[in-house]
Amino acid sequence: MSVSVSLIYQAGLLTAFSPCAMGLVPLTVAYLQSDTNPDAPDAEASRRTKSVLYALGLASALSAFGLAAASFGTMYGAGNLGSSCTVVGDVMSSLTGVLILVMGLNLLDIVKFEFPSLDLNDSVKSVNGNLRAFLVGGTTAVVASPCSSPVLTSLLATVATSGNLVLGMTLLFL
Numbered sequence: 001m002s003v004s005v006s007l008i009y010q011a012g013l014l015t016a017f018s019p020c021a022m023g024l025v026p027l028t029v030a031y032l033q034s035d036t037n038p039d040a041p042d043a044e045a046s047r048r049t050k051s052v053l054y055a056l057g058l059a060s061a062l063s064a065f066g067l068a069a070a071s072f073g074t075m076y077g078a079g080n081l082g083s084s085c086t087v088v089g090d091v092m093s094s095l096t097g098v099l100i101l102v103m104g105l106n107l108l109d110i111v112k113f114e115f116p117s118l119d120l121n122d123s124v125k126s127v128n129g130n131l132r133a134f135l136v137g138g139t140t141a142v143v144a145s146p147c148s149s150p151v152l153t154s155l156l157a158t159v160a161t162s163g164n165l166v167l168g169m170t171l172l173f174l
Helices: 005-016 025-033 043-076 087-107 121-125 129-162 165-173
Strands: none
Touching (some): 005 129, 025 043, 043 165
């Protein structure tokens, strides 16, 4: 399987400039500028560190998506096309189908259930600023993933069929 890193990078850039993703730019800039005293002597270095950690968190979360796709793709049998040993894959596919169906029915308010919610405001404030930047970057990747659905889905499908964990992590880290 040949995957062009240049093509993947260009697709990622196009995704980053989509109208959906552009709505996140003010939020990202506001977050990266927060908690920084502009008069402090190390303010510029602090903002750079926060930006790098934010980007690493974003890339790490997407890399985790790739790792999961490579792992579960093999489990579902995508990596073993033509193989007759798919009992685990059949069970996992059935469970996933039921989960998708129940979540769809919940969206339509046919089946009603609430997810637990946690009040983490005080806990988040106590997290170290650098770790918080990394975690916010990772959260942004999860929240913004619908904005990149066509590219992300294509990459995850490619990784799932390959079953290559390193490829999955690397392609989505880019």
